[in-house]
Amino acid sequence: MTSQPVLINGQWRASTGTETFQAINPATKETLSEVYPVSPWSEVEEVIDAAVAAFKTVRSYPVGRFADFLEAYAAKIELKIDEIVEAAHLETGYPISPRLKDGEMVRTLDQLRQAADAARNQTWSLPTIDTKTNIRSMLGPIGPVAVFGPNNFPLAFNSISGGDFAAAVAAGNPVIAKGHPSHPRTTQLFAEIAQASCERSGMPAGFIQLIYRTSHEDGAKLVAHPKLGASGYTGSRHAGLVLKEAADRGGNPIYLELSSINPVFILPGALEERFSEIVDEFTGSCLMGTGQFCTNPGLVVVKAGDAAEEFINAVAAKFKATPAGTLLGEGVARSLRAGIVAIQQTGAQVVTGNEPADANRCSYANTLLRATGKSFIENPAGHQEEAFGNASLIVVADSDEEMLAIAEQLEGNLTGCIYSNTEGTDDALYDSIAEELRRHVGRLINDKMPTGVAVSPAMNHGGPYPATGHPGFTAVGIPASIRRFASLECYDNVRLHRLPEVLRDENPHESLHRDIDGIMTTDDVK
Template sequence: MSVQPVHINGEWRPSTGSKTFTRINPANREVLSGEFPVSPWEEIDEVLEAAHTAFKEVRDFAPERFADFLEAYAAEIETRIDDIVAAANEETALPVSPRLKDGEMVRTIDQLRQAAQAARNRSWTLPTIDTKTNIRSMLGPIGPVAVFGPNNFPLAFNSIAGGDFAAAVASGNPVIAKGHSAHPRTTQLLAESAAHAAETTKMPKGFVQLIYRTSHEDGARLVADKRLGATGYTGARHAGLFLKEAADKGGNPIYLELSSINPVFILPNALSERLDDLVEEFVGSCLMGTGQFCTNPGLVVLRAGDHAEQFISAVAKKFEEAPAGTLLGEGVEQSLRAGIVAIQRTGAHIVTGNKPVDESRCCFANTLLRSTGKQFLNDPNGHQEEAFGNSSLLVVCDSDDEMIAVAEQLEGNLTGCIYSETNGADDALYDQLAGELRRYVGRLLNDKMPTGVAVSPAMNHGGPYPATGHPGFTAVGIPASLRRFAMLECYDNVRPHRLPPELRDENTIDGLSRFVDGEWTDRSLGQ
């Protein structure tokens, strides 16, 4: 098998590493052709130096330069959609349509263009001016950003094309992309488009670079290196926390998306009002994409009663009737089984599933577990083990108070949802639950399953630990996502001609609002 090249300092070249890895097609477990290198520290060191050199150059670039690159990159991807989608399909078994070509690809291109717009209008910089003291501040680029992409979104969260990449570039930073081992060919094709766009828009050679894999130790050295500005990571909790410990020791910020079970509370009167609809919504959300969404509803809380039993029976039947989808790889399959076993140790029992169904591909039966509110409260941590995939846990509580007590024991999550009766019969219970959930979730939903994540300026794809490493930031939503890869720059009595354009007396940037003497305004000073 041929070993694929890495992209370092503007060149595609053979890796200097001696170790390689292969990938499989999850739909048939066949090993795909081609090997990909594991980069040694000497190569990573070179990548860091090239990114560091590139940052020295781009610090003085006009924002339009980054916007031009992002727009050129989006256009490059559009010319290679079929090839990129085909590679992603082969490496992940995610369907070409509607998932990859009609969904993820559209979102990937759109968020690159949204990031370009944010780079131009500068709203993400939050310029602030105090005329009395002549102190002025704004957000500016932090330095080279390393991006670790996940396995479940090979396009929209890809390390060299996804949301973290777009945000890092739009805020003026070079990117070191660390590809995911599950879809390296997809990442390679995207990197080829990025490299061509960088060349045509005359970006420095080290502005976008790609390596595929590192050892754990070298990954830790990378995120802690003083030449690095920040890291964006999406993936498993244990690996993310390992990197966070290293980054913290090195004094570097790292933004993590780790795990989330996304609790859904279905209140009693909502269940009696529209039981069949709730069954359909939950099953559709839980099994969508074989449950491999970070916002998959992995925990549903019900109050005991006839309607709860009917809901459970109907969901179990649909789980049994629905075909088991293909998982992203052998590692995901093993992790799903381990997560289910961990939840069972709490006393939860299997309603349906929990068995292999097709050894020829990476898959596992649609699995539904059940526990009681009392069992949950006896072991809240064990009940919140993430079983990433086509699985969910139902917790049946004896009373409203027990439902509230369950909410009080939740870990941090990306989302939390409450379904309530249309005419207000559940409002008193809703108010109590929402007050608790609001503390533990980044995005609170009503009467809507959490799986959709819109690329909207108002979106929060974040939340308290362990959903992420910091509750104050989002991985989705422009311009807010750009602020993760920025530092606050303050200018005290700096001469006017030395100030960045955003902080000068005259506001020359169309549409830019600035916080001047306690008020937001788009006017120039003195007007």
């Protein structure tokens, strides 16, 4: 069977690779018909060289050209929504509605357009002017960016349509998209639209390129390549750390989203006040999308007592009553099972689940485990094993002090949540836990589950290791996410007409705030 073409240097062409792969439909375990190539290193080098050539060209482009591309791309995607979401449905098992068409696609289009706005007004570039020394600086594009997309968000985190892609382009960088093998057809459709949008908006050949898959060794060589500016990766901790080691050796920045169990502390007063609501919110959050969210609540801490036992029983009943969803593939099901086994080996007990759910699709029973606070404190690493999917661990602490001790032992996470009584009966306990939890999470949440990640300028979708590779950056939230794919450019005594537009005396955008002599202002330099 003939394999699908790759997009290299503005052309769709047959791959020179001899290895191929096919995606499966996880809802039926059927192999899908399209065959895709595994690109050899010689092809990866071609992609890098084309991206470097494109970068040399676009360095002189006005910022509006990148915004025009992103807006044209979003508009063209809208014309093919049905075809894209159908492909994503077949490759992931996610329902077309509401998950793909009404949720993830809306978010994808929104973040592309937000990135376009930021590219045009340059809010991300942080222009800074010191008139006394005549030194001026700003953030500028870093160079070709390789984006590795995950399996769980085929649209909004896709390597050629997602947040990393939009951020890299908004900064003025060419993108090398390394597709995820779970949804190659979805990625191919996006790439076809992206290339057409490049041509329409006057972007050079090689500005956007797509290879579907490489060997692990060649992926590591890619992120370490001296001609590459940076990489963005979302996926498993093991694979991400291999890439990070390679990128570090090469001196290249790489921004990683790796793993997170997103702890939720439910304080006694909250359970007493709104028991049923919290049961429903936790169950819905944990099982949403079959638990395949990076912000899935994989760890819940409650204080021992009748209310805690009732909570565990109520959640277990809902887990049993809710049909198990479809996982993204057989590998995800195996990984989920391995994570559950690892948690059991710490002494945790299975409350419900922990068995295959349907032999005809990729699925596993909704699984709830429980452990004591004492066992967690004695083996915190084992209890924090990620079981990616429809599973969670409830830890029952004997005292307030034990709840705080659990917080102190947490690894880095994307989110951490505390439910407390609205009348203030939990405030003292809240204060002690929140102060500690703040150190271990990127986003601190009160009184709601963590699964929603708004594309907001204030959002932090990052956190301490192992949630991400660097706690100072976010993968979601424009303009901050754009700054990952930028370098700091400093101009010392450079003549005004030679400076980038945003560093000249006259402000080019009436809404652009610049730091002039320590004051944020939209004024011109006087």
